[in-house]
Amino acid sequence: MIKLDRLPVMTGKSARKSWGPSLRAGTRAARTGRRLPGPGWQTRRMRITLLAGGVGGARFLRGLRMAAPDAEITVIGNTGDDIMLFGLHVCPDLDTVMYTLGGGISEEQGWGRADETYAVQSELTAYGAGPDWFRLGDRDFATHIARTSMLSAGLPLSVVTRQLCERWRPGVRLLPMTDDDVQTHVEIDDEAGRRTVHFQEWWVRLHAKVPALSFIASGAEQAAPAPGVLQAIADADFVVLPPSNPVVSIGVILAIPGIAEAVGTKTVVGVSPVIGGAPVRGMADACLAAIGVKTSAAAVAAHYGPGLLDGWLVDSSDASAVAAVEATELAGIAVRALPLLMTDVATTATIARAAIDLAAELAR
Amino acid sequence: MIKLDRLPVMTGKSARKSWGPSLRAGTRAARTGRRLPGPGWQTRRMRITLLAGGVGGARFLRGLRMAAPDAEITVIGNTGDDIMLFGLHVCPDLDTVMYTLGGGISEEQGWGRADETYAVQSELTAYGAGPDWFRLGDRDFATHIARTSMLSAGLPLSVVTRQLCERWRPGVRLLPMTDDDVQTHVEIDDEAGRRTVHFQEWWVRLHAKVPALSFIASGAEQAAPAPGVLQAIADADFVVLPPSNPVVSIGVILAIPGIAEAVGTKTVVGVSPVIGGAPVRGMADACLAAIGVKTSAAAVAAHYGPGLLDGWLVDSSDASAVAAVEATELAGIAVRALPLLMTDVATTATIARAAIDLAAELAR
Numbered sequence: 001m002i003k004l005d006r007l008p009v010m011t012g013k014s015a016r017k018s019w020g021p022s023l024r025a026g027t028r029a030a031r032t033g034r035r036l037p038g039p040g041w042q043t044r045r046m047r048i049t050l051l052a053g054g055v056g057g058a059r060f061l062r063g064l065r066m067a068a069p070d071a072e073i074t075v076i077g078n079t080g081d082d083i084m085l086f087g088l089h090v091c092p093d094l095d096t097v098m099y100t101l102g103g104g105i106s107e108e109q110g111w112g113r114a115d116e117t118y119a120v121q122s123e124l125t126a127y128g129a130g131p132d133w134f135r136l137g138d139r140d141f142a143t144h145i146a147r148t149s150m151l152s153a154g155l156p157l158s159v160v161t162r163q164l165c166e167r168w169r170p171g172v173r174l175l176p177m178t179d180d181d182v183q184t185h186v187e188i189d190d191e192a193g194r195r196t197v198h199f200q201e202w203w204v205r206l207h208a209k210v211p212a213l214s215f216i217a218s219g220a221e222q223a224a225p226a227p228g229v230l231q232a233i234a235d236a237d238f239v240v241l242p243p244s245n246p247v248v249s250i251g252v253i254l255a256i257p258g259i260a261e262a263v264g265t266k267t268v269v270g271v272s273p274v275i276g277g278a279p280v281r282g283m284a285d286a287c288l289a290a291i292g293v294k295t296s297a298a299a300v301a302a303h304y305g306p307g308l309l310d311g312w313l314v315d316s317s318d319a320s321a322v323a324a325v326e327a328t329e330l331a332g333i334a335v336r337a338l339p340l341l342m343t344d345v346a347t348t349a350t351i352a353r354a355a356i357d358l359a360a361e362l363a364r
Numbered sequence: 365m366i367k368l369d370r371l372p373v374m375t376g377k378s379a380r381k382s383w384g385p386s387l388r389a390g391t392r393a394a395r396t397g398r399r400l401p402g403p404g405w406q407t408r409r410m411r412i413t414l415l416a417g418g419v420g421g422a423r424f425l426r427g428l429r430m431a432a433p434d435a436e437i438t439v440i441g442n443t444g445d446d447i448m449l450f451g452l453h454v455c456p457d458l459d460t461v462m463y464t465l466g467g468g469i470s471e472e473q474g475w476g477r478a479d480e481t482y483a484v485q486s487e488l489t490a491y492g493a494g495p496d497w498f499r500l501g502d503r504d505f506a507t508h509i510a511r512t513s514m515l516s517a518g519l520p521l522s523v524v525t526r527q528l529c530e531r532w533r534p535g536v537r538l539l540p541m542t543d544d545d546v547q548t549h550v551e552i553d554d555e556a557g558r559r560t561v562h563f564q565e566w567w568v569r570l571h572a573k574v575p576a577l578s579f580i581a582s583g584a585e586q587a588a589p590a591p592g593v594l595q596a597i598a599d600a601d602f603v604v605l606p607p608s609n610p611v612v613s614i615g616v617i618l619a620i621p622g623i624a625e626a627v628g629t630k631t632v633v634g635v636s637p638v639i640g641g642a643p644v645r646g647m648a649d650a651c652l653a654a655i656g657v658k659t660s661a662a663a664v665a666a667h668y669g670p671g672l673l674d675g676w677l678v679d680s681s682d683a684s685a686v687a688a689v690e691a692t693e694l695a696g697i698a699v700r701a702l703p704l705l706m707t708d709v710a711t712t713a714t715i716a717r718a719a720i721d722l723a724a725e726l727a728r
Contacts, residue, residue, distance in 0.1 A: 138481070
């Protein structure tokens with residue numbers, strides 16, 4: 001188990017940023033010590049890799065796809081939220097990305113399927129099958145049935161995810177962070193005593209109202225990045241941290257051994273999930289509080305730190321507050337301010353374009 | 365695997381029939397050789413045990429419940445038709461009994477749930493998840509999800525079935541014939557060559573139109589009756605074979621080692637599933653043909669044989685045909701004729717009452 005209060009220390013970050021894939025041992029360039037004059041991003045497709053949670057990441061991706069329609073986008077999705085419900089393997093974050101980009105998302109909720117019905121769950125309730133605090137629609141159930149069936153047949157989650165995406169054609173390559181079992185657990189202390197519960201129980205059943213004492217990525221130490229994950233990071237022109245939860249989404253992905261180190265060697269641009277001292281969506285403040293990080297755009301960037309983060313987009317309303325600490329707390333991180341509310345896809349594309357521009361600028 | 369062309373030979377059937385539970389070794393009566401003056405069926409609840417398949421058995425049971433509202437009815441259900449679909453454990457016959465007696469059945473179909481919707485399966489089809497020839501409704505899916513979840517947790521099917529019945533309260537005790545994996549397979553020979561397919565593939569996908577060369581109860585030899593099965597037979601005042609398929613429903617149940625022997629010691633009354641040379645429902649003729657049994661009320665009784673069967677109810681329209689062979693082919697089996705079409709519950713109750721009366725008469 002890995003506690004999520006601090007990110008893995010990034011020491012290997014090279015001072016010199018370059019636009020383009022990492023030079024890896026074994027390539028001709030690495031052997032000869034010279035950089036190949038490889039195709040620039042104007043003559044080949046741009047490669048962008050993101051670490052993403054659920055709703056925030058998925059909505060950002062919709063804008064990014066519009067901003068860079070020709071880019072090869074790889075999404076490394078958080079699976080720490082995954083939960084077995086009714087014997088079925090549910091992947092909330094992967095599904096939110098898949099449904100959102102595939103056009104099947106419930107726009108009102110931000111998660112789950114549009115035009116849902118609830119016959120299956122109401123029948124399960126009639127059978128007394130629990131839990132009753134996680135609501136799954138009939139269409140959504142089909143995804144979990146198909147997934148569980150393939151997993152039971154021995155396919156790893158990365159292959160299963162690719163299969164499910166065959167239908168949704170999200171326009172990005174969606175990879176689970178790992179094929180191994182990693183679960184985000186939350187330590188809480190309420191009238192039922194001090195105990196550890198599954199993230200979903202804290203988030204959905206308890207509405208994150210019981211203070212979290214700590215978060216634990218259970219199983220992370222023994223987990224390996226899913227096939228393709230490290231390669232997608234190495235091959236990326238730059239890495240984006242979208243406005244996903246810094247602790248239980250991006251933090252969990254970074255807890256998988258090898259991922260933070262790989263990301264640390266790349267140009268990394270993040271988009272603040274905090275605007276004006278509050279999370280835009282979800283209950284990221286409850287997560288940040290648990291690890292002693294203030295709910296502010298500056299504090300989240302400082303949490304990621306200059307070892308990981310090169311550029312940081314903050315909302316215009318946070319510009320002055322961030323500027324006040326930029327020289328000290330955010331030393332080494334280039335900050336840009338612009339409106340960050342993802343009110344529609346076009347507005348989100350503007351934010352994504354700013355992230356691309358900042359990455360290109362930092363890599364020069 | 366056990367071929368279903370012949371029933372297990374019944375040699376232990378006692379000539380003297382008695383109304384009431386078997387005398388089992390270890391009881392005082394067995395030790396002393398005297399019959400206990402146990403309560404007669406007028407002072408205690410009648411105990412009836414049935415071997416049942418799907419629709420025919422379930423509809424008969426609805427009549428039996430009306431005819432004998434105070435009786436303790438145990439149903440030993442066929443699980444040879446069980447099939448894994450989309451990774452879920454589907455028990456068509458058990459569910460048909462449970463839904464029919466619990467008031468949840470689709471009256472039009474005779475199987476599946478009333479007021480069904482099909483969101484889950486249509487989504488699974490969109491994922492390319494097969495098969496597409498077995499249609500499951502959303503409400504029905506919930507049953508299979510709940511069942512599979514409990515089975516995965518290590519509960520045996522008999523316990524899972526009891527749990528599911530907690531909701532449906534069918535008014536009978538429903539036991540699977542076995543907790544072990546037994547599958548009815550069908551040997552066929554068509555343009556795709558000679559091969560063996562799951563019963564459901566032959567029955568549902570091929571509509572039983574490709575001639576069956578043989579039926580095999582795969583796994584039956586190694587299977588044991590589920591807990592309670594042999595006891596329910598031993599404790600029964602009499603056993604009823606309702607108008608279920610004699611080959612792939614009742615034949616499969618009798619293929620489980622120990623069940624035919626136990627039934628053979630009891631007063632057994634059967635209800636012909638064949639009226640006027642045709643099965644009332646389903647495609648029993650295709651099954652009978654495969655094992656060389658004519659589709660007639662007399663031939664089915666002769667197939668069960670006097671070693672198993674004591675009484676046989678046939679439809680009025682078959683009375684003369686059956687009478688013509690009664691002395692020879694059906695020697696030892698008491699035949700009664702009456703209208704056997706189960707047009708409604710009241711009519712079915714009349715048939716059930718005739719079965720009870722015949723059993724009582726035979727036991728005197």
